[in-house]
Amino acid sequence: MTNTDSRIKPARASFRRGRMLAVAATVALAMAGPGAQAQARDPKAILKAMSDYVGRQPTVGLSFDSDIEVITPQMEKIQFTNSGDILLSRPNKLRAHRVGGYADVALNYDGNTVGIVSKGSNSYAQFEAPGTVDELIVALREGHGIALPGGDLLLSNSYEHLAADIMEAKHIGQGVVDGRACDHLAFRNFDTDWQLWVEVGERPIPCKLVITSKTMAGAPQYTIRVTNWKTDPRIARDAFAFVPPAGAQKLQPDQLGGFDELPPGVPAGEGK
Numbered sequence: 659m660t661n662t663d664s665r666i667k668p669a670r671a672s673f674r675r676g677r678m679l680a681v682a683a684t685v686a687l688a689m690a691g692p693g694a695q696a697q698a699r700d701p702k703a704i705l706k707a708m709s710d711y712v713g714r715q716p717t718v719g720l721s722f723d724s725d726i727e728v729i730t731p732q733m734e735k736i737q738f739t740n741s742g743d744i745l746l747s748r749p750n751k752l753r754a755h756r757v758g759g760y761a762d763v764a765l766n767y768d769g770n771t772v773g774i775v776s777k778g779s780n781s782y783a784q785f786e787a788p789g790t791v792d793e794l795i796v797a798l799r800e801g802h803g804i805a806l807p808g809g810d811l812l813l814s815n816s817y818e819h820l821a822a823d824i825m826e827a828k829h830i831g832q833g834v835v836d837g838r839a840c841d842h843l844a845f846r847n848f849d850t851d852w853q854l855w856v857e858v859g860e861r862p863i864p865c866k867l868v869i870t871s872k873t874m875a876g877a878p879q880y881t882i883r884v885t886n887w888k889t890d891p892r893i894a895r896d897a898f899a900f901v902p903p904a905g906a907q908k909l910q911p912d913q914l915g916g917f918d919e920l921p922p923g924v925p926a927g928e929g930k
Contacts, residue, residue, distance in 0.1 A: 699829035701843045702821060705854065708862045709817035718746040718812065719891030723883050724756075726807075729876035745891060746812055749790045751898045763917045766900035767794055773900030776917045781907040783914055784900065790814075802914045808882045811864045823847050832858075835865040836885060849873045863887050 712718070721743045728736050740758030750769030757763075762777040767787065772794060775782040787794055792813050798804040810819045826846040833842040833855050840855035855866040869880045902908070 699841065701827040701829045701841075701845070702824070704829070704841050704843060704856055704862070705820060705827075705845075706817045708811075708854075708856045708864055709813075709815060709820070711862050712812065712816060712864070713814045715889045716748050717889065717891055717893060718744070719886075719888040720744050720884050721886040722808075723885055724808075725879075725881040727878035727880070729874060729878055733876060735876055735878065744812070745893065745897060746791060747893060747898070748814060749792075752791045752794065753898050761917060766898050767791070768898045768900070771900065773902065774914060774917060775900075775903060775906065777903070779907075780903060780905065781909050782902050783909045783911050784902065785911045798914075802911055804914055804917075807869060807880045808867050811867065820845075835883065838865055840865050861889075 722741065724740045724742070725737050726740075728738070730736060738758060738760070740756050740761075742754065742756035744755075745753040750767075752765065752767040754765045755763070760778075763774065764777065765772065765774045767773075769790075770786065770788050771784060772787045773782060773784040787797060789797075792815075795806055795809045795813065798806060799809075810816050813819055824845050824847060828844045830842040830844050830853075833840045835855050835857075839858045841858055843854045843856065845852050845854070849872055851870040851872060853866075853868040854864060857863050857865050864884060866883045867881070870877050871879070
């Protein structure tokens, strides 16, 4: 080996070490960034801004993807995936559709009557529910056992409900969801931890929500990602009318538990 070769090898090794140190420094700065940003960002103020913005919108149309995790008796974590869309017209009209591997469910609410149909089983339930969309969401949860994870984000004053039992709030830093720059927030309640990504700028919409159950072994999570958001969607005159499918079986409202996004018999975690 020549003297030149002996000089080149240490130089190359030094270059590799330098490059590794530069990468490590970049990672360290990136990890330190959110902490530094968190000092200047109030997570509850961002949550309130999101609530105010969403609550001001007379109409909202959105699409979403959602994942729900369950823990099997063998302590294996399994994830189930769904997609859907929502059309909201304040104060008292709502249409929602969700489809996955185990359910294809649609809801129509015209301010007086709500109809929910399971297309997979060709069955439906219909009942009177005069009031607002806010009242409907509460009624479905408390009276019919439908959790509607993420439903609080659409309430006319979601901050009042979301912030009521927060024990700890953090601004983690910045994130990107579907190409949109977002503020990444983390909150802790007694029985759940939940994270929220809110679009940065003049349109502080919710882009992603993750709810983690702390009362179930394995801490299963529910995740919902907003893939399309419109504040001026076109609404047909009969957009919220409910017409029972021909030949469908009519169920009682207390039988809506069978319209779940999980296979029968699989327990779900808590919803926010």
